[in-house]
Amino acid sequence: MDHVDKQILFHLQGQARISMTELGKQVGLSQPAVTERVKRMEEKGIIEEYRTMVSPEKIGKHAAAYILFRTRDCHAFLDFCRSSPEVVECHRTSGEHNYLLKVMADSTRALEEFGNKCDKYGTYTILIVMSSPIGPRHLIPSLE
Known part of the structure; x- marks a missing residue:
């Protein structure tokens, strides 16, 4: 996992519904490149799931x-x-x-x-x- 992967995870933690296009802009990658990195982290189990925080x-x-x-x-x-x-x-x-x-x-x-x-x-x-x-x-x- 390199610095870019950590940047991707940082942004996904704060906003899991961010579009791949916007995520790519945030980390300086194209939409296909960032999509591939996210998919790879999902396959490796680094990203386990996406959640919604509900106000109790x-x-x-x-x-x-x-x-x-x-x-x-x-x-x-x-x-x-x-x-x-x-x-x-x-x-x-x-x-x-x-x-x-x-x-x-x-x-x-x-x-x-x-x-x-x-x-x-x-x-x-x-x-x-x-x-x-x-x-x-x-x-x-x-x-x-």
Whole structure:
């Protein structure tokens, strides 16, 4: 991956719907050349997918929490997480807890209800998000 590929990734991170023509202008390549580079990065798995960022508050998800979870029945717990729409991320961790979940819900009451459903799978600590002063960051920083 060279400097131009990193520039392409930088621009795609900020605006995944950018046209190949505009992307080419941004990185100093023709539309066919930039299209070929993007296709190659997709084929190599460097670009895994394109996403839309949805505002949780605008769709009624006013409460977010991280849950540190300890369980002895990982398979049942993961099945539960996969079937729970509140779970937006699940990470296997080392240490005292073996999972870290990110959960989104309509309210703190709904977070509590989700916690109640978790009771049968193990022990946990719910950390309610008060604010997010630093949001998701790009993996490729500005190259200018």
